[in-house]
Amino acid sequence: MKDQLLPWWRGAVIYQIYPRSFSDANQDGIGDLPGITQQLPYVAALGADAIWLSPFFRSPMKDFGYDVSDYCDVDPLFGSLDDFRTLIKVAHELGLKVMIDQVLSHTSDEHAWFQESRQSKDNPKADWYVWADPKPDGTPPNNWLSIFGGCAWQWESRRQQYYLHNFLVSQPDLNFHNPEVVEHLLETVKFWLDLGVDGYRLDTVNFYTHDRLLRDNPPLSEGDTKSLGVPGTNPYSMQRHQYDISQPENLSFLKKLRQLLDQYDDITTVGEIGDDNPLALMAEYTSGNDKLHMAYTFDLLNVHRTPAYLASVIENIEAAIGDGWPCWALSNHDVVRAITRWGENEADQHAYGKVLLALLTSLRGSVCLYQGEELGLPEAEIPFEKIQDPYGIPFWPEYKGRDGCRTPMPWVAGSENAGFSHVQPWLPVDDRHVPISVDAQETLSDSMLAHYRTFLRWRKQHPALVHGDISDVKANDQGLQFVRTDTQSPNNARVLVVLNLSDAPMTVSIPKGTWRALDGHGFTFDLSNEKVSVPPYQAAFATDSTG
Known part of the structure; x- marks a missing residue:
């Protein structure tokens, strides 16, 4: 049949795992790769086609793995390279593809590349990061802001220059205008391809290149769509991000990346796009079969959910994307869980959660499900003294950060910490999550978990819903x-x-x-x-x- 010629990822259901919070095999309060491997049969039974693992690379964990200090090794918190090889083997035996989260736009300031780059203006890696001289009065070179709040430039006394960080001060941006940087990043991608990964979720895929002239961003005009950041809380949302992100040179890198990926069989990519005009960028990045395979935006990760809004999102994407392919998500590790964000005021949240799954998996595109979504987990309440997220702490209480969607997966209702770990986990288990743990839902025919399993299996029987x-x-x-x-x-x-x-x-x-x-x-x-x-x-x- 013709549909057998379609790639596996087209219409696939991708289950996102946040390793710190999924399953703790060594009982240290932090989830790990062996824990994930133990629970892969659960994911396969759900009806998922693939898993996406949030970062597990070596990292000082200032942004919980999104600050990489070694792209080609596993952080000891999560296990070892052998543990990852075992995970790949077991996943493939269960029919699950494995996608990993590549954070290419920036590294940790503890990465060996940055440690060398910051020493002087004439060392071999001096131009591997985005450095700039101060203005004559000593202030930063332009008005660019960090998405985590404040100026996007940090002074380095050894070089007498500023370096760019779109996120934390400890996350310096790599210089994609330098061919050596591109070459070495592609080598790190190849490392994991050779280990057997089936694809990549590309973090902040439109943040790779910057304007060479370092021109100021214009202010957001009246009537403009709000940008990234937390509107009303974070000044990042007050600029139109014309020069610091989404530069045309980004396409050149994406094409080089795709050329590498096409040397391997059945590989896919899904890019995270955050931009002032995300739909146009999604179309540009996924068209032509020579860049990304898929991309997703934040159109369903926000607070708007009227049917008219949803219809406009569908129609706008269809009008813009051409021969590209979207990927949809209602929840992930960065936003308030959907059952709370969209369903907080609904009369029957349990039933509402079920119809949200039907919505998500019936749209044209592939699907990302976030761990715990299949249990109907509400956003966890985290007291300020237990907040871990560096994004949430400075904006409290107007914005409470991302910890509420990152709490441990509840496996066993009658067990300590809901079966996640026998010791105090890195984030507390919300009391409301315990009675809807996996084991509590396994025996209930009307549970959210049972519905997910039924619906996802049923969807596979109807190709029109998968790739039509x-x-x-x-x-x-x-x-x-x-x-x-x-x-x-x-x-x-x-x-x-x-x-x-x-x-x-x-x-x-x-x-x-x-x-x-x-x-x-x-x-x-x-x-x-x-x-x-x-x-x-x-x-x-x-x-x-x-x-």
Whole structure:
């Protein structure tokens, strides 16, 4: 069949694992690679196609692994290279692909490259990072800001220059205008390809290059879309990021990266794009089959969730992306969990969480699920004295950081720390997570976990939902509807999707066709040839019997 020729990642469900908080095999309060390996059968049983591992490289952990001090080794906190080899082997035996999180835009200030670069202006790695002279009055070279707050430039007395850091002061930015830097970064990518990884999630993929002239960013104009950062809290959101990120030279690096990846079989990439105009950038970065395979933006990782907004996101992406391919996520390690962020005021959060899965996995594109999403975990409450996130501490209490979505995975309700570890974990387990732990949900047919398993298995049986086109997108005050079409099948099989995101019954007219209700997905609805009636927080699926 034609669909067998499609790459594995097209429409795949990718399960994100935050290693510090997934499973603690050595009982030190921090999750590790052996712990992940032990729980891979759980992930496979969920119906995922791949895992994405957040960083586990050597790091001083000032930003919990996103400050890399050695790209080609495992931090002892998480285990060893042999532990990673074992993880790869077990995952592949279970039919799971393995993707890792590459942080290429910056390193830790403890990386050997930066330790050498900061010593002088004439050492072999002097130009490996973004250095600039001060203005005549000693102030930084321009007005660029750090996404973590404050100036993006840090003074280095040994060189009498500033270095750029888009994130923490301890995360200096690499200079992608230097061919040696590009060459060495590609070598680190090749290292993990040779170990057997199947793909990469590329952190801050549009942050790699900067404006050579170091021009000032203009202020955000009235009516402009709010940028990255925390609007109203972080001054980063007051600029239009015209020169510090998303530069045209980025495309050159992405093409070189793709040339390397194409030397290996069945490799994929998904890029994280945060920008003032993310949809245009997603299209640019994924088009032409010579750069990224997929990309995702923050369009579903924000607080907006009206059906009209969702329809506009779908339509705007479809209009912009051309031959590119999107990847969708409702939660990850950087944002408030979706069941809280979107569903806090819903009448039935349990039912609402189930229909959110139907929404996420019915859109055209691939899917990232974040650990614990399948349990319906709400955002954890972390008291200030236990906050670990360097992003949250300076902005407290207006912004509480990212720790609330990073707390330990609850495995066993009756066990200490919900079965994550026998010692105090690095972040506390929220009391509300204990009764909805994995073992508590295993025995309940109506649990969120049971629903995820049922729905994800069911979705695999319908190629139109996995890799089909999307059309006829409509929204009302209560929900959405659209049609997915499997253009790979001889008869262009169609699946109608109707989603009621509200707490009241919804009846809508449906496109012309001889529609037959699909079952086995866990939702209830009533279908006629012209209308479908969907109870609160339910979804309807039907196939055109001519297809």
